[in-house]
Amino acid sequence: MDRGLRNVIALGLVSLFNDVSTEMVISLFPAFLIRILGAPMRILGVIEGASEAVSYILRAPFGYVSDRFRRRKPLVITGYGISTVVKPFLALATSWVHALTVRVFDRLGKAVRTAPRDALIADSVDRSISGKAFGIHRSLDQLGAIVGPVIAFSLLAIIGYRGVFLVSAIPGAVALLILAMVVKEVRPKSTRRSMNSSTGLKTPLTRDLTRYLIVTFIFSLGLYNYAFILAYAMNVCELRPEFTPLIYTLMNILHVMSGLPFGILGDAMGVLMALSIAYLLLCLSSLMALLVPSLVVLVAVTIIYGVFQGAFETLSRASIATIAREARGTAYGFFYVALGLGGLLGNFTIGALWDLAGYRIAFAYSAIMSLIAFFMIHAFFKPLIGKGS
Template sequence: MPEKDGKPGIRNVYALGFVSLFTDVSTEMINGYLPVFLVQELGATRALLGLIEGIGELANYFFRLVSGYISDRLGRRKALVFAGYSLSAVSKPLFAFAHSPWDALVVKALDRTGKGIRTSPRDALISQSIDEESSGKAFGLHRTIDQSGAMIGPLLATLLLPLIGPRNLFLVSFIPAVIALAILLAFVVDVKTESREARILKGARQVLGNKRLLLVLAAFAVMGLGYYDFSFLLVRSREVGVAADLVPLVYLAINLFHTAVGYPSGVLSDRVGKEKVLVGSLVFFALASIALARTENLAGFAVAVVLYGVFFGSYETVSRAILPRFAPPELRGTVYGVFYIATGLATLAGMTVVGYLWDTAGRAVAFTYSATLSLIAALLFAYSTRIS
C-alpha cells in the first residue's frame, strides 16, 4: 500500500533489496573466483584484468546514463529495471564457455550493461519511494539487504567449487538470478512521474548547472582514477598464500565488512553530513592501499581486507545517497546517469593504470598511487561543503 503522500514507502525499498540480494547471490558466486579464473586459467595479465573490469564498469556506467534519461522521459522506472536484471541473468552463465580473456571481456561487458540499464532507474525508484530526509537510511537499508546476497554467493562458491568446478559454477548462478526476477515482477511498485520530452543533453546541462555538484563529481572522478576493485585483492590473496578453492572466502570477508557498515554509514550520513562520511571512507581506502603496498604476509593482507570492506560499504552507500539533493524528482534518473558516466570513465582509466603499474613498476607503486588519489578526492569532498 502507498503511503499517504503517494510514495510506496519503505516496502518498496525492502522489495528492491531482496531483488538485489538474489541477484548478488548469482553475481558473487562468480565474482568470488572469476579474477583468479581469468589470470590463472585464461592467462590474463593484471593490466588486462584491470582493462576487463574497467570496460565492464564503463559499459555499466554508460548505460546508467542512458537508462536514467529514458526512465525520466518515460516517467516510469520498473520496466527498465526488469530489462537490466534480465540481461545480467542470462549473461553470467556464459562465462562457462569462455576460453580466452577476450571471451570473458565480452561476457563481462554484457553482464555490466545489464547492471547499467537497471541501476539508475532503480536508484531513482528508491529515492522516490521515500522522503529525501531519509535517503541515507533507505539506501543503507537497500545496501545491507543487497550485500547479504554478496556474502551468500561467495560461501556457495566455496562449497560448490571443489564439487563442480568453476565452469559449472557459472551455469548454476542462473538459478538465484531467476528468483530475483520473480520478486521484481511480483512485489516492486513503480512510481510515476511527469514524462519529459527534453533531450538528454539538455537534462544533463540542467543538473550540471549546480557548482557544488560539479565539485562533487570532480571528487568522484579523481577517486575513480585511483580506484581498484576487489579483483585485485583476490589476485593478491593467491600471492600471500591463500589456496585457490578458498579465494571466495576472501571475497566473503570483504562483503561481510561491506554489509556491516552499509546501513550505519547511511544513517550516520543523514545526521552528520554525507560529505563527511565520504571523506572518512576514502581515508579507509587509502589505508587499505598502503597495507596492500607494504604487506608480505597473511596478517597484513587481512588488515587490508577489513579496511577495504569498510571503505566499500560506506562509499557505495553514501555516494548514491548524496545525489538526490542536486535534482528534482523528474531529473533524478538523469543526475544518477551523469554521476555514473563520469565515474565510469574515470574508473576505466584507473583500473587499467593500477593494473599496468602493478605489472611494470611493482605492487608498492601501484597501491601508493591509489592511496594518493583517494586522499586528494577526500580533500575535494571536504572543500565542497564550503560552496553554496
C-alpha cells in the same frame, strides 16, 4: 514500516537474489575461461574490460530514458531480465567468443537497470533518510556476493561448471518475481524550474552536480578494486593462495556490515561529510599497506578496506539523492560514467605503478588522490558539509 522503505527493502532483495546468481557465475568464470575454454590471460582482460565498459558507459542514456518517460520500473525489469536470461547460456559456450558475448549482454543488463534502480530508491524515500535507504539496499546487495560463491563452490564438484551456470537462473528468476510483484513504481517529482524546452526535463547538470562528478572522477583515479588487496596478500605478505578466499570473505562481510551504519551516519551528519570520511578510510587503508608486511597488517588493511567499500558504495549514491532534486536517472547515469572512467584509469595507473616502481608507490599514489578528493569535497561543498540530508 514506511511504504518507501518497504520498496527499498524489496529492491534490496531483488539485488540480493540477482547477485547470488551473478556471483555463482563470476566466481567460476576465470577458471572456466582459462581451464575449460583454453583462453589466455589477455583474453580474460579483454572480456572483463569490454563488459565493464559497456556497463558503465551505457548507464547515462538509460538513466535519461527513465527521466524522459518518468517511469523507472520497466527499465529495471528489462535490465534484470536480460542478465537472468543470458547468464545460463554460458553453459553452452565452446569458445571465448561465446563467453565474451554472454558477459557483454549480462553487463548490458546492468547498464539498463542501475541508474533507474538507484533513482527509484531515491524517489521512494525522503532525502532525510536517503543514507539509510541506500545503506539497506547496499547491505542486502552485497550479501549476495557472499552467498553466491559459497553455493557455486558447493555445487561445482557435483554438477560441474556448466551445471552451476544453468542453476544460476533460479535465484535470477526469484529476483524477477519479487521485482514484478512487490516493487512499486514511484513517479519522480517535477517542477517547472530549469526545464529543457525540447524534452520537458529538468537539466541535471547543476553546478553542485558538476562539482560532485569532478570530485568523484578525481577520487576514482586513486581507487583500486579488491584484486589489489588479494595481490598484496599473496605477493607482499606472502599469504598462501588457498587462504586468499578468507581475505575476500572477510572483506565482503565488513562491506555488508558497514553499509547501513554509515548510511544512518550520513543522514545524521550529512551524507557529504560522511562521504569525505569514507575517502579517508581508503587513504588509511593505503597508508597501512606501506607498513612492514605482516599478517596483522594484512588483516588491518582488509578490515579498513572492507568498511570503506560499504561506506563509499552507500554514501556516494545517497549523495546524488541529496544533490540532484530532479532528473535523478540521468544524474545517476553521469555519476556512474565518471566513476567507471576514473576507475578504469585509476586501476590501470595503480597496476602500472606497482609493476614499475613497487607496491608502496602504488598505494602512496592512491592515498594522495584520496586526500585530494577529501579536500576538494570540503572546498566545493562547504555550506553543505556537516548538514543533515
